[in-house]
Amino acid sequence: MEKIKIFSPGSVANVSCGFDVLGFCLDDVGDEMIVRKTKSPGVKITKIEGQKLPLDVKKNVAGVAATALLNNHPTKEGFEIEIYKNIKAGSGIGSSAASAAGAVFGINELLGRPFTSHELIVFAMEGEGLASGAPHADNVSPVLLGGITLVRSIKPVDVIKLPCPKELTAVVLHPKIELKTLHAREILKKNVSMEKAIQQWGNLGAFVAALYNEDYELMSRSLKDEIVEPMRSLLIPEFDSLKKVCKAEGAIGFGISGSGPSVYALTRGTDKAQKISDAMKKIISSIGIDFVIHISTINNQGIKIIPN
Ligand code: HSE
Numbered sequence: 001m002e003k004i005k006i007f008s009p010g011s012v013a014n015v016s017c018g019f020d021v022l023g024f025c026l027d028d029v030g031d032e033m034i035v036r037k038t039k040s041p042g043v044k045i046t047k048i049e050g051q052k053l054p055l056d057v058k059k060n061v062a063g064v065a066a067t068a069l070l071n072n073h074p075t076k077e078g079f080e081i082e083i084y085k086n087i088k089a090g091s092g093i094g095s096s097a098a099s100a101a102g103a104v105f106g107i108n109e110l111l112g113r114p115f116t117s118h119e120l121i122v123f124a125m126e127g128e129g130l131a132s133g134a135p136h137a138d139n140v141s142p143v144l145l146g147g148i149t150l151v152r153s154i155k156p157v158d159v160i161k162l163p164c165p166k167e168l169t170a171v172v173l174h175p176k177i178e179l180k181t182l183h184a185r186e187i188l189k190k191n192v193s194m195e196k197a198i199q200q201w202g203n204l205g206a207f208v209a210a211l212y213n214e215d216y217e218l219m220s221r222s223l224k225d226e227i228v229e230p231m232r233s234l235l236i237p238e239f240d241s242l243k244k245v246c247k248a249e250g251a252i253g254f255g256i257s258g259s260g261p262s263v264y265a266l267t268r269g270t271d272k273a274q275k276i277s278d279a280m281k282k283i284i285s286s287i288g289i290d291f292v293i294h295i296s297t298i299n300n301q302g303i304k305i306i307p308n
Contacts, residue, residue: 003036004109007304008102010087010294011094012170012264013138016225016255017203021151023094025142026170027299031085031098032306033062035106038078043067043107050085061096061127062103068126069104073114079107090178092258093294097139100127105144105303117144117302122157132181132259139258146302148211164298165214169273171246173280174262175237176290184232184259192227199226216252216268223253223266236260238283245279270295 009030013023031050038044043066045055057063062081070079081103087095101124108115115123121137121144129135137159141149147164151157192200206222209215233239233256242263246254250272251265265276273295284291 001110003034003308004106005032005034005306005308006102006106007031007306008033008098008105009143009299009302011097011139011142012172012257013094013142014225014228014256014258015148015207016223016229016253017200017207018138018150019225019228020136020138022148022204022207023138023142024148024164024170025146025299025302026093026172026294026296028296029087029093029172029294031083031087031102033084033099033102033106034082034308035103035110036080037110038080041076041078043070043078044080045083046080047082048085049083051089053083053085053089059130060099061131062099064130065100065124065127066103066107068123069107069115069120072123073111075111077111079110081106088174088176088178090180091174092179092256092260092262093172093174094139094143094258096128096131096181097124097143100124101140101143102303103127109305118157118159120144121159125154125157132185134185143302147298147300150208162208162211164300165211167268168298169267169270170294170296170298171251171265171267171273171276171280172257172262172294172296173242173264173284174292174294175284176292177237177261179235179259179261181259184235187231187235188228189231196226199224219266220252223255225255229256232256232260236263237287237289239263241283242280245283246276249276249279251276
């Protein structure tokens with residue numbers, strides 16, 4: 001294969017109780033990328049459409065991730081990357097993860113798959129490090145593995161793909177203001193009280209159990225964030241009202257998507273998702289901020305190869 005075209009999806013990570021460890025993959029929003037073999041070794045980013053981002057491989061998350069892969073797999077072949085961005089940087093829907101994961105996925109396919117999807121996480125994470133100041137794998141993991149993932153450790157990388165109940169549907173509201181992950185991480189307190197930590201790991205363990213048992217009541221009780229949400233929600237317009245109406249419309253859970261400003265709700269099936277979307281629309285329209293809402297099932301495959 002000389003060339004590959006892929007759909008590299010958006011993702012929601014953190015998922016409330018799982019700061020930096022839980023994430024799920026979306027299906028209806030993502031970037032397209034073309035990766036091509038070239039004769040001169042190394043990586044080049046030749047085109048980016050949809051957003052102003054650097055073509056310089058050292059300053060672009062896709063370039064950094066691709067370079068990390070090639071440093072671990074020396075080859076005489078080179079690669080050119082074209083990126084067609086649909087996920088806005090700073091949206092909280094995994095824009096940098098889509099680019100970083102897409103680059104390593106595409107190159108790995110063209111090389112004949114020397115690495116497993118799990119092994120690609122460590123390279124994609126390097127790109128995330130550039131975007132947010134700290135490598136984290138909660139977005140790149142669901143994009144590379146599909147479904148809902150839990151990052152047990154990043155040193156060494158140890159990621160578990162969790163069961164994903166088929167009915168689970170996400171509604172993601174993206175208010176069109178930019179919040180940089182780097183800044184949204186800087187505002188976090190560095191220490192957590194024992195009381196909050198106990199609540200959080202209780203909820204995280206319960207959420208994982210709820211996925212295995214398809215126990216939606218338990219899922220609802222455990223989708224809570226005692227640590228990060230109280231700080232970051234202050235940066236998100238109408239956060240409390242949005243949470244209230246989504247819960248009233250039967251959302252299983254509601255929280256910040258990534259580092260914001262997007263928020264997500266999880267529910268069962270598309271009818272309920274539509275009602276939640278309508279309720280979100282009413283609130284956000286009332287304050288005159290431009291927005292987009294995605295209704296998406298959980299994408300259990302992750303990155304998809306699409307026809308050229
Ligand atoms: N876990 C990351 C954070 C996701 O919340 O900072 C955003 O990239």
